[in-house]
Amino acid sequence: MMMYRDDFKILDQKVYGRPLVYLDNAATTQKPQVVIDALRSYYEQLNSNIHRGVHYLSQKATDEFEMARETVRRFINAKNSYEIIFTRGATDSINLVAASLGRTCLQAGDEIIVSEMEHHANIVPWQFLCEERGCILKVIPINEEGILQIDKLPELISSRTRLLAITHVSNTLGTINPIKKIIEIAHNQNVPVLIDGAQAVAHCKVDVQDLDCDFYCFSAHKMYAPMGIGVMYGKEEWLNKMRPYQGGGEMIKQVTFAKTTYNELPFKFEAGTPSVGDAMGLKVAIDYLENIGMEKIATYESELLNYAVERLTTIPGIRIYGNAPQKSAIVSFNIGKIHPSDIGTIIDKLGIAVRTGHHCTQPIMDHFGIPGTVRASFALYNTKKEIDDLYEAVDRARMMLE
Ligand code: PMP
Secondary structure, X not given: OHHHHOOOHHHOOEEOOEEOEEOEOOOOOOOOHHHHHHHHHHHHHHOOOOOOOOOHXXXXXXXXXXXXXXXXXXXXXXXXXXXXXXXXXXXXXXXXHHHHHHHHHOOOOOEEEEEOOOOHHHOHXXXXXXXXXOOEEEEEOEOOOXXXXXXXXXXXXXXXXXXEEEEOEOOOOOEEOOHHHHHHHHHHOOOXXXXXXXXXXXXXXXXXXXXXXXXXXXXXXXXXXOOOOEEEEEOHHHHHHOOOOOOOOOOEEEEOOOOEEEOOOOHHHOOOOOOHHHHHHHHHHHHHHHHHOHHHHHHHHHHHHHHHHHHHOOOOOEEEEOOOOOEOOEEEEEEOOOOHHHHHHHHHHOOEEOEEEOOOOHHHHHHHOXXXXXXXXXXXXXXXXXHHHHHHHHHHHHHHHO
16 A cells, blocks of 8 residues: 555654654544645635535535535435435434434433443433433443444343444444344344444445444544534435524525424534535545445555564553454454553654553443553554554663553
């Protein structure tokens, strides 16, 4: 994948006098030049508010925005483009479903199931519903390998279960959950399923019709696209049932002080001015990924993961958290009793960018009884040489801190 590295100029720099080794891709990926160019050309040539304008620029920007929606539809193989709702990101998407579904369908005593490996963005919005509506949160546990204990799912589902909200890929453990099977189990009990796809869409092919999920949420910035935009895919039947999340311009059909009626999909869920330039950047990022090929990316990243695990496991005292057989290119680890942030701080000075801490997954930290981990996460532009650099830096930090 070396040929694509030149598309990411930001990687070609030194920090503290050393070549930057960027291994914080689960937090956000870098953007290829074509995406940066798309943003620039939007603001240089096309900037205009959409949908409401009769003038040329507004119509052209509207067409581009809707083309971006169609590109997202194709990318995740949704049935209809109006099932693609643009949001600010995965967090916004999940909050949208929680608020909207909560208002529409949930009552005291209703149950929502999440898993122990969820990002806080897929826990806290459901806890709001528990506080506000008297709903009950149930949790699918994980085991010591960081694998979901799916055999516990059937006994967690009851006649009061209204939703299962689960991550496709864990941002801390790297575990790829067998979501197709999980969705089938839930659907057999008439329970709809929301998938948090924030860590999946840039790393494997996602087909929402094949998965048959009811909702699929993700952020653009983790898939080589701009920050500030994301997607909530929802099946038409659910989106029609749900009340809007936010009120304002664009989401209405008619407003009087006596009564307001809502716009059709997808606009019913897109109150206010959307991030048009970012949508165009997202379209270009998807084209970029598809041009390389999602399978090729998945295969390459899996090679990087295997190499990283092979090298890092030779470091004395290291423990890797998350050893599922189906794993995304994320390695979380600790060395003995050394605090993860001490390792992170030392290797930063050697040019290596990783993340340390709880990664917004405190229940995972509680499970393992640790304050945090060091997390290296890989993307299509990373190299084995960078993994060697990571290994050497971490081992050096170990020798300094032990
Ligand atoms: N879910 C998962 C699994 C994530 O990794 C993240 C980002 N760390 C989110 C949700 C939230 O994404 P965002 O901050 O882009 O809204």
